[in-house]
Amino acid sequence: MKKVKYAVVGAGHLGYIHLLNLKDIPSVEITGFYEIDKDRKKFVEEKTGIKGYDSFEELLDHCDAISIVVPTKSHYSVAKSAIKHGIHIFCEKPFMASIEEAEEIIKLAKEKSVIIQIGHIERFNPALKFLQNEIKNPLFIECHRISPFNPRGTDVAVILDLMIHDIDIVLNIVDSDLIDIKASGAPILTNNIDIANARLEFKNGCIANITASRVSNKRLRKLRIFQINQYISINFLQREAELYWISKSINQDDDIKTLAQIESDGIQKILNYKKFSFPEYNPLKEELLSFINSIVNGETPPVTAEEGRNALEIAIIIEEQIKRKLERIL
Secondary structure (H helix, E strand, C coil), X not given: CCCEEEEEECCCHHHHHHHHHHCCCCCEXXXXXXXXXXXXXXXXXXXXXXXXXXXHHHHHCCCCEEEECCCHHHHHHHHXXXXXXXXXXEEECCCCCCHHHHHHHHHHHHHHCCCEEEECHHHHCHHHHHHHHXXXXXXXXXXXXXXXXXXXXXXXXXXXXXXXXXXXHHHHHCCCCEEEEEEEEECCXXXXXXXXXXXXXXXXXXXXXXEEECCCCCCEEEEEEEECCEXXXXXXXXCEEEEEEEECCCCCCCCCEXXXXXXXXXXXXXXXXXXXXXXXXXXXXXXXXXXXXXXHHCCCCCCEHHHHHHHHHHHHHHHHHHHHHHHHHC
């Protein structure tokens, strides 16, 4: 099979990790990377043995696909140049800095038959993937994504830095139109919003309550989904999932615990519980593999540019709503 000639644009912390993962994918031939910081370029060249190009345009002449791992404000210009060369794009989130940029890139990519995949990495968490079929008609969703402060990523608000992961997940699992958004938040350690909460209401009645913070002494990544006769809890960090559900009789499976027997209107119900644990995995490598497979097979990627645009739109609405509230307070 012909290898995909691949390059990385941006060799900072995450771009460097992209390069290391790409080296482990047999179907990829890494042709180089571009990094504007000369000292960083030299460091990455020495560590990886991969050629760093002095010119971004020259790099584009030597690849079929790229990872865009530069600050969000540069996503548009990099993507536009790549599309002109007919180069497929893996773009780290957030997709673009504005909806207008996202829509133009989507339009240009379609005209050139360029595949774009967005780096919403939690879609590849094994706990979420395993329980995807259990998610049928959510009524209430809770998301918590909390991290200790890290200067990296503070060029954007916590909504685009962290919350956008959960926005993408919610939009992916709720099959209904969004009808209302209520958000609040505050800048705590930076000039950007560092903690935020958003309540999303969907036409089918589902409510999603999403909290994101980079002002904490611990990390937390949890998703809770409540639906008729069932509750699903996913711990993204620990790669664990818990499933609670109602049945009419006691299950004899040794892996299933009976937590309670409930009688309602003369009908006995059994509350069951099962815990699932998953081995360590490399979600970034899985993302890149799925992108490569989409290129090789001419398939739609698992996280499309349109989905990236949709998550971005909601994130921007949330951020703007919070900023308007803060203008009245501060």
